[in-house]
Amino acid sequence: xxxxxxxxxxxxxxxxxxxxxxxxxxxxxxxxxxxxxxxxxxxxxxxxxxxxxxxxxxxxxxxxxxxxxxxxxxxxxxxxxxxxxxxxxxxxxxxxxxxxxxxxxxxxxxx
Amino acid sequence: xxxxxxxxxxxxxxxxxxxxxxxxxxxxxxxxxxxxxxxxxxxxxxxxxxxxxxxxxxxxxxxxxxxxxxxxxxxxxxxxxxxxxxxxxxxxxxxxxxxxxxxxxxxxxxxxxxxxxxx
Numbered sequence: 143x144x145x146x147x148x149x150x151x152x153x154x155x156x157x158x159x160x161x162x163x164x165x166x167x168x169x170x171x172x173x174x175x176x177x178x179x180x181x182x183x184x185x186x187x188x189x190x191x192x193x194x195x196x197x198x199x200x201x202x203x204x205x206x207x208x209x210x211x212x213x214x215x216x217x218x219x220x221x222x223x224x225x226x227x228x229x230x231x232x233x234x235x236x237x238x239x240x241x242x243x244x245x246x247x248x249x250x251x252x253x
Numbered sequence: 254x255x256x257x258x259x260x261x262x263x264x265x266x267x268x269x270x271x272x273x274x275x276x277x278x279x280x281x282x283x284x285x286x287x288x289x290x291x292x293x294x295x296x297x298x299x300x301x302x303x304x305x306x307x308x309x310x311x312x313x314x315x316x317x318x319x320x321x322x323x324x325x326x327x328x329x330x331x332x333x334x335x336x337x338x339x340x341x342x343x344x345x346x347x348x349x350x351x352x353x354x355x356x357x358x359x360x361x362x363x364x365x366x367x368x369x370x371x372x
Binding site for chain 1: 287294295296297298299302344346360361362363364365366368
């Protein structure tokens, strides 16, 4: 089966840094995506990793280690609007966009 | 950026009725769209892959006769929940595959979702 695990909930303070981890065991791997989802809304694309290493995009960075089946999303200079769920998703097969989503991590940012 | 719309944004219906949800790509053509279902506080579960001009591919455990998918054009896919029951109440989200030159070679952009409540 396909397994993608994330912590269920996290809390952090405005201005701080938070790291959301994602571990995966899937039948194949062709890229890992991070999405942000505010309550009652659709997910929005944040980042994509297919090679090992760190991808930086403004306040958000995402890291991938394929040998360890591990990724993290790093959020810096947290703002209240960053309170949302963060979904890790793995593209399982090459040549298709079928995504398997993790359980999601609900992040709450406090003032 | 790519824009995907869904209609309606929410619907309440009686048990036993059928409900149709539309997913449109507004500024691009999408040969492939995906339909997901999300229960409260849970992640997205892929229901089916919708391919323009051919039959949809359903995930294991999803009844194709209950969730009818029609991808009639390059900009429109519809999901019909037939004979809806209260357990079908959920948040239904579609996405479209996009070739993104600036980011990953292919990615998905999501519609705003449709909240279905079956009484």
